[in-house]
Amino acid sequence: LGITIKDVAKRVGVTPATVSMVINNKPRISEATRNRVLEAIRELDYYPHAGARNLVLKRTSTIGVAASFFTYPFILEILTGIELELRQTEYNMVLFGTRGLAKTEDSVIHSIARERKVDGLITITLDLKENQVEDFRKNNLSIVALERDYKGVDCVVVNNEKGAFDATRHLAQLGHKRIGLVNGLVGHPGSDERQRGYERAILESGLILDKAYWRHIDNFSRKEGFEAAQDLMSVSQAPTAIFVAAGDLAALGVIQALGRMGKRVPEDVSVVGYDDIPLSEMLEPGLTTVRQPMQQIGAQAFKQLLSSIKEGTNHQPFKMVYDAELIVRQSTGPCTH
Amino acid sequence: LGITIKDVAKRVGVTPATVSMVINNKPRISEATRNRVLEAIRELDYYPHAGARNLVLKRTSTIGVAASFFTYPFILEILTGIELELRQTEYNMVLFGTRGLAKTEDSVIHSIARERKVDGLITITLDLKENQVEDFRKNNLSIVALERDYKGVDCVVVNNEKGAFDATRHLAQLGHKRIGLVNGLVGHPGSDERQRGYERAILESGLILDKAYWRHIDNFSRKEGFEAAQDLMSVSQAPTAIFVAAGDLAALGVIQALGRMGKRVPEDVSVVGYDDIPLSEMLEPGLTTVRQPMQQIGAQAFKQLLSSIKEGTNHQPFKMVYDAELIVRQSTGPCTH
DNA sequence: CTGTTAGCGCCTTCAG
């Protein structure tokens, strides 16, 4: 029950080593024995034991993908991109969900590094600590960070500053003067970049920065977006447009809150989202948003990880920056006030 | 670079065997040496090499999850349920996406069975062939099928017949006489069950079955739902209600098509979906739909797989049936015709 | 061209 290389060897009358060489296409095997081995393999329906092979080869043919949650569409799209590339190789992927808990994240990352269950790791929107990066380096494990730019770590990121700038300028060009912002928490790398893009666009458009129009949310959820919009629209001189830098799901919440308040999109208030998740084009009105090339990011990350695994972890840190692209749909229109 | 059990042993002045016993909490070790070993482990920050351990223990501590696509929300929710349980254990999970291609599905399943990279497999909405099941059995690998009921295979399913019945009867009770059906392809187990539930409700409500009101789609996608609705509403005596048994995403497509045609939901046409994906309650109007307890299904599947792995594959086939539950929201209303 | 030997890192007898 579970046939091994020995069984094959015995059947053909050679040693396991010979069979091994046939399997791995090593040259110095005569056609004759090669064929006999191949035949025996077929007859016995033999498959090499992946684990045993990995042990001696000192690799696992597995990569890890770590993220806080895998249910957010943005993460899923990246996952899809990874999988598309992965499928071309002999690699498998195992998922590590940290559930947003710092503790589990710490222990998860640490045990990944030490138990050597994977050859490399892709992190998505995860805040690595210095010593965690060090853990990986010590163990010669490759790592690629997505949406985060650590010094000395390979990464694939999006130009968030430009994406946010384009979105905000788009609203300004439509004549909006009071442009609200729903963003992630202050201090988070991606959020801060988007904040800068927003501010630059506001200033370059000759408008004034007003914190009263800014809201910060934690989980990029629809619910938070809903609440932020309610809050935002209750200030005197409410905004006529809202840039929801905290993702399309939150933007959906904003739109729903506006609807609940009797405001129409885009006639009364324009809304721009961020990410361009599949849902966004399904909505009515279609959501104007900043597209991140998520599948490409995932695919690129995997390619980079692979080459890092092959070439070892002592290479120049690799950094790939993708441009975010403004996709104009029906949720934005000229200012009517 | 990569410290092993030997390093620990050497440091303490014992043999690897002793260290191994400490790690695995075997009894016959004196407190004194146990503590010294434990301390050395901490000092050296030693972690057992998962692969090596698995090799000798003849297990992988990994389960596989196979599905055609992981981007469909329904599948994701199940995945979340699995992960919730998995996290309590030492198991990891690796994903196998078959992309809906019969060929890749075949080879993927076969190699999973033979390379023994996993201790067991959960399949989601996958059509296993007789010989594939046999492959697993031969290798003593556990398997749990979700949304499919194979003889001799553990499974977790939903009572689709009842779910579809409830949904259809709900529409009939609202006074609808012409109730359209958008379902999966004929011959697929789940779709056929839903078809039966629909037909039974129609007949028990004193209505008549009319194939002109049925459409069948392949991928449960929004796009297909959109097209099906356009098609369905163009027949003479168009339906006043549509039961979209082919999932909530397709139901969204139906609603959008209706909107494009100037029909209002639920005033002109009522719509019921299937699954209750997270999106469904976010929509306006909220989607009336048949909820499948997806996370529970996933969690239950994992528990069952675990016990099957422990107890061996020679047990009475386990079968768990969950009830689907009708969730009434705002997309259904009384017939006004 | 093929067999022999050794070892990947760990665990489980079996002695002592």
Add this chain to the structure above:
DNA sequence: CTGAAGGCGCTAACAG
């Protein structure tokens, strides 16, 4: 209570 020996299934060197 602990050390020694053997082996999980495979591959890489070195002989022959």
